[in-house]
Amino acid sequence: MPENQEILRLVESIHREKEVSRETVFVALESALTSACKKRPGGSSDNEVVVHIDRETGEIIAMDGDARIPMAELGRIAAQTAKQVLIQRIREAERDIIFAEYEQKVGDMVTGNVQRYDKGGLIVNLGKVEGILPRQEQIFNENYSPGERIRAIITEVRKRGNKVIIALSRTSTKLVTGLFELEVPEIGDRIIEIKDIVREPGVRTKIAVHSVDSKVDCVGACVGVRGNRIRNIVNELNGERIDIIVWSPIEENYIVNAMSPSEVIGVELDRDEGRARVIVREDQLSLAIGKKGQNVRLAAKLTNLHIDIITEAQLSEERTKFKEEMLQLPQMDDELYDRFLFNGIESVYDIVDSDIEELCEIRGVDEDLAQQLIASSEEVIAAGEMEQEEQQERS
Numbered sequence: 001m002p003e004n005q006e007i008l009r010l011v012e013s014i015h016r017e018k019e020v021s022r023e024t025v026f027v028a029l030e031s032a033l034t035s036a037c038k039k040r041p042g043g044s045s046d047n048e049v050v051v052h053i054d055r056e057t058g059e060i061i062a063m064d065g066d067a068r069i070p071m072a073e074l075g076r077i078a079a080q081t082a083k084q085v086l087i088q089r090i091r092e093a094e095r096d097i098i099f100a101e102y103e104q105k106v107g108d109m110v111t112g113n114v115q116r117y118d119k120g121g122l123i124v125n126l127g128k129v130e131g132i133l134p135r136q137e138q139i140f141n142e143n144y145s146p147g148e149r150i151r152a153i154i155t156e157v158r159k160r161g162n163k164v165i166i167a168l169s170r171t172s173t174k175l176v177t178g179l180f181e182l183e184v185p186e187i188g189d190r191i192i193e194i195k196d197i198v199r200e201p202g203v204r205t206k207i208a209v210h211s212v213d214s215k216v217d218c219v220g221a222c223v224g225v226r227g228n229r230i231r232n233i234v235n236e237l238n239g240e241r242i243d244i245i246v247w248s249p250i251e252e253n254y255i256v257n258a259m260s261p262s263e264v265i266g267v268e269l270d271r272d273e274g275r276a277r278v279i280v281r282e283d284q285l286s287l288a289i290g291k292k293g294q295n296v297r298l299a300a301k302l303t304n305l306h307i308d309i310i311t312e313a314q315l316s317e318e319r320t321k322f323k324e325e326m327l328q329l330p331q332m333d334d335e336l337y338d339r340f341l342f343n344g345i346e347s348v349y350d351i352v353d354s355d356i357e358e359l360c361e362i363r364g365v366d367e368d369l370a371q372q373l374i375a376s377s378e379e380v381i382a383a384g385e386m387e388q389e390e391q392q393e394r395s
Helices: 002-018 022-038 076-103 173-183 218-223 225-236 251-258 282-289 291-303 312-326 334-342 348-353 356-360 367-394
Strands: 049-053 060-064 109-118 121-125 130-133 149-160 163-169 192-200 204-211 241-246 266-270 275-280 306-311
Touching: 002 022, 002 076, 022 049, 022 060, 022 076, 076 149, 076 163, 109 130, 109 173, 121 149, 130 149, 149 173, 173 192, 173 204, 173 225, 192 218, 192 291, 204 218, 204 251, 204 291, 218 225, 218 241, 225 241, 241 251, 251 266, 251 275, 251 291, 275 282, 275 312, 282 291, 282 306, 291 306, 306 312, 312 334, 312 348, 348 367, 356 367
Parallel strands: 130 163, 204 241, 275 306
Antiparallel strands: 049 060, 109 121, 109 149, 121 130, 149 163, 192 204, 266 275
């Protein structure tokens, strides 16, 4: 039958054009025709109307209870209703397909073309659908013109009516990770692992990498021959500075690497307090801190520690002061002081934090002396705090 063949051609056409499954189109047509039958002249609006389309022949069977409804009875209004319902169902099907496809891509990097700015947000054409790059997810020093290529991370996919809203980000650390995976094949092959990454978008990123194969230089592989790999990544990020450092399971070594490009002389780590003190030469101090504190701030985030920076001269002055304070204590002389240093007690603060039993383990210290040392150390600390308060008042 010509009409039946027309139905099959319509289903095939929508299937190919909209990339919606044939079954989905058939169900949409049945729903549309059901609505049309209820709107036919003299028809009822109850739920007894059932429409079935034969998937092989295209024959339409419409039933109102036990009575068959001739398709010729459908008037103009019914036909218009069928068209509206069909369009609605197809749009919903398209939306669901796109949503299912992009929902799996949350966290992935995608490439699109800039279309326009809309209320501060950037509309990006991703092919089948548009993405939105909100103002807060844009890098502050970037500007785009219509037609420009852009890469971003999908952060969220949600439905809004018949549309799929895809939220994008250029500030996510995953964007840098995605670019490294794109430019450095060894990462995709899992020869090199990205262990940690922290970022101040548009300014600076620190990325810690580790080579599974000891023969592969992880930093060299990320930089590339003559710096071609890292140059491509930096260009994609419009000049954002990237520090590639070697990850280490030894915390002290990791801290030293994280402070790159400054040279670190030593590290004092307090694991209980989650703090580290980094010792540098005087000429390395500004480099260690970085512009507006960027270097030390990112290093602290990378290692998950509070990092203080001190120069050799400051450390020497501090140790001299600590020694002078300890030599004020009862029975404390250079020899006993050296024994305290050997046991990791470098200042009156360390003495106050120690138990009597700990102090008694030091040769030459009994319980009475230990109690005196703790009491005297508390007095020295109190006097020092009072002196600081007086200096602050005078200033």
